[in-house]
Amino acid sequence: MENRPEIEFRQLRYFVTLAEELHFGQAAVRLQIAQPSLSRQIQLLEQQLGATLFRRSQRQVQLTPVGQIFLEQARLTLEQHERTIEITRNAAQQQIDVLTIGFEPCATFHGLLAVAKQFAQDYPQIKLISHQLTAPEQHEAVRRGRIEAGFLHPPVDAPGLVYEKVLEETFLCALPTSHPLARRRRIALEALTDDAFILFPRSLAPACFDIIYELCHQAGFRPKVQHETSDLNFCLNLVASGTGVTLVPACARERQVQGVTYRELSRATPQVESGFLRRSGEPPTLAFTQLLALWRAHAADCH
Structure with missing residues (x-):
C-alpha cells in the first residue's frame, strides 16, 4: 500500500472554507493566506485522498459528490477537534490535584481527623482520598501505586519502600x-x-x-x-x-x-511512633509534602 502523507487539520479547515465560499479568492481572504498557497493545499489534499473534491472552471468552483461526503466528515472532525481542545483547557483550568493515602484504623487516635480538616482548609485545590488498610495491605498498595503513602507504625522493613517519621506519643x-x-x-x-x-x-x-x-x-x-x-x-x-x-x-x-x-x-x-510509608527512589509530590508538614506540626502542638 502506498504511504501517503498524513492529512493535517489545517488542510481540513482550508477545504471547508473553500467549500463554503466556492471561490478561491474569497476563501483565501477569509483564511488570510495567499490564493496560490490555498490552491496548492487543496491539490495536495486531493492527491492524499486519491479523489477529486472540486470541479473547477474559469467561472465557478463546485463540490463533487465525493467532495460533499468529505465535507460532512471534515466538519465533524473539526468540531470534535475543537471540543477536545476546549474540554482539555477547561479541565486544566479547573484541575484538582489528588492525593491518595492509606491509614491504619488507629490513625484516628493520632490526629487524622484534625489533620484532614486542616488540610482541606489550607489546600482546597487538593482532593484527599483515604483508605483504611492494615499495614500489610498498605505495603502492597504503595508498591502497586494504588496509594501514594500509607500511615502506620514501624517497623518497616520492605525493599523499595521508605519510612517518613511523623510523631512519637506517650x-x-x-x-x-x-x-x-x-x-x-x-x-x-x-x-x-x-x-x-x-x-x-x-x-x-x-x-x-x-x-x-x-x-x-x-x-x-x-x-x-x-x-x-x-x-x-x-x-x-x-x-x-x-x-x-x-x-x-x-x-x-x-x-x-x-x-x-x-x-x-x-x-x-x-512512646509509640507513627509515620508514612512511600516508594523509595521517587520524589514525594508537593501534595504529600504539604500533608506531611501539616501532620508533623499538629503532632508538635499535641505535645
Missing part, C-alpha cells in the same frame, strides 16, 4: 467521667487492675497493642478485656457508657467525647 488513660479515678490528675496504672478494658484486635495496630499489654504487665496485671472492637470511635463511646477503660495515644485527647475523661499515667510510658 499513652493516656481514657475512662468514664463518672469513674472515681477521673477526679485524679494522674493515674497509677495498677489502680486499673480490676477494671474492665475495651481494646482493639492486635491485627489492627500491633505496635499500640503490644505497648498497652507491656504497660499492664509492668504494672503487675493482665488487662481484663470486656469488649474488643475495631471501631475506635465506638471504643470511646463504650468508655463513655461506663463499659470499661482503655489506653490511647496522647493525641487522642483532642477527641472530646461527652462522658470520657483523659488522664496521664503516673509513670512514664514507652
Whole structure:
C-alpha cells in the first residue's frame, strides 16, 4: 500500500472554507493566506485522498459528490477537534490535584481527623482520598501505586519502600467521667487492675497493642478485656457508657467525647511512633509534602 502523507487539520479547515465560499479568492481572504498557497493545499489534499473534491472552471468552483461526503466528515472532525481542545483547557483550568493515602484504623487516635480538616482548609485545590488498610495491605498498595503513602507504625522493613517519621506519643488513660479515678490528675496504672478494658484486635495496630499489654504487665496485671472492637470511635463511646477503660495515644485527647475523661499515667510510658510509608527512589509530590508538614506540626502542638 502506498504511504501517503498524513492529512493535517489545517488542510481540513482550508477545504471547508473553500467549500463554503466556492471561490478561491474569497476563501483565501477569509483564511488570510495567499490564493496560490490555498490552491496548492487543496491539490495536495486531493492527491492524499486519491479523489477529486472540486470541479473547477474559469467561472465557478463546485463540490463533487465525493467532495460533499468529505465535507460532512471534515466538519465533524473539526468540531470534535475543537471540543477536545476546549474540554482539555477547561479541565486544566479547573484541575484538582489528588492525593491518595492509606491509614491504619488507629490513625484516628493520632490526629487524622484534625489533620484532614486542616488540610482541606489550607489546600482546597487538593482532593484527599483515604483508605483504611492494615499495614500489610498498605505495603502492597504503595508498591502497586494504588496509594501514594500509607500511615502506620514501624517497623518497616520492605525493599523499595521508605519510612517518613511523623510523631512519637506517650499513652493516656481514657475512662468514664463518672469513674472515681477521673477526679485524679494522674493515674497509677495498677489502680486499673480490676477494671474492665475495651481494646482493639492486635491485627489492627500491633505496635499500640503490644505497648498497652507491656504497660499492664509492668504494672503487675493482665488487662481484663470486656469488649474488643475495631471501631475506635465506638471504643470511646463504650468508655463513655461506663463499659470499661482503655489506653490511647496522647493525641487522642483532642477527641472530646461527652462522658470520657483523659488522664496521664503516673509513670512514664514507652512512646509509640507513627509515620508514612512511600516508594523509595521517587520524589514525594508537593501534595504529600504539604500533608506531611501539616501532620508533623499538629503532632508538635499535641505535645
